[in-house]
Amino acid sequence: MAHRLALAGPAAGMAAMVTAYFLLPLDRLGPRRPVLSWILLGLALALVAGLLLRQVLCVLLGRRDTRPGLVIPLLMCLSVLVFASAYQALAQRPGELDGIRTRLDALYFTMVTLATIGYGDITPHGQAARLVTVLQILYTLVFLTAAATALSRHLSHAVRHHADPDRNRPNQHHRARDFRRVSGRDDVGAPVPGRCLRFPARQCRGVRGTGLAAPHAVPQHGPGPRRPPRASARGRAAATGRSRAERATRPPPAER
Structure with missing residues (x-):
């Protein structure tokens, strides 16, 4: 039951974000407000990149106070929708993107660029459209690839821990x-x-x-202290000579 809830969380979040993408009034951006459009694009991509890097570091450090299995899929989906919104805004200017007429076309072109398939039915002709396309390719190579690697590592560790929960737990006998x-x-x-x-x-x-x-x-309950090291042959000979000299000079015992 817990695994179903863990899978239902990201699915519900992504469904909500996709619904918001199709319902929000994004037509007010683009050629009408170019400066505001570029600022919002940069802020959104920077925010998503920072959150993705934080989750990647948490996975690499093995921190358990975060939930990368829930956060990373949502952030990846959000980055895709941000680029799709940018393409939809650029398609309003004639000569920028040929073939994008609806928001579904913009989302389709974003996924095609993300997968590096390139069918050729939608092509960027304008300089701004090509700039956003190059930015998406670099963003995918750096941030989304690292996030996908961290997510796969987290899931594999979770599967191993679920299969053997007592693997890293010390035994009472030990x-x-x-x-x-x-x-x-x-x-x-x-x-x-x-x-x-x-x-x-x-x-x-x-x-x-x-x-x-x-x-x-x-506490040492074994043998006592170590014996002192044995003297060398020269030391033993000197000690023997001294003992003999002492016996020779010693006065005889008094007779009773």
Whole structure:
């Protein structure tokens, strides 16, 4: 049920945006207000690009406080509709775009340019129309491609997590085992014989992924301190000579 709702959200959002594209009075833009039209086009594309980059970074960093599966499809659909509105506004000027008569024609030409098919039935002849076409191609290569890659990565990770939800979750047995290795005590609190082999005493400040706070020093229940290093042959000979000299000069014990 949750997956159906996750798919219904982007579908409903895209349907609402397409409906608004066909119903909004976009005919007031174009040749009548060229400066306002270019400003709105630049602001809309910059806003969509910034939001897309934010979602791509969230996917790359693995942040879970965002919903790229919902936001990225809506932003991609919005960018397509922005370019379709620009083509519809440019088609009102004679000699700019041949073949665009309705808003559906503008949306069709946007999708054809996005897919790099190029049927040739609609061609940009004016300089402004060619500029917007080049801008759409670059926008697709940079932003929409990165967004589609991030979306596919997010969906693949979600599918793997759904197939194996306990894959990245630490097991309770592993948590108890790591606690015994670090603290030197079992679950009851009794000392566990043996040394902390996996986690040295200088690095035992916690176990990653277990949520356990280990002590700064690990109690060693194994053998005692190490023996001092053995002296060299010359040192042993000197010590033997000194002991013999001491015995020779030592006075004899008093007789009873």
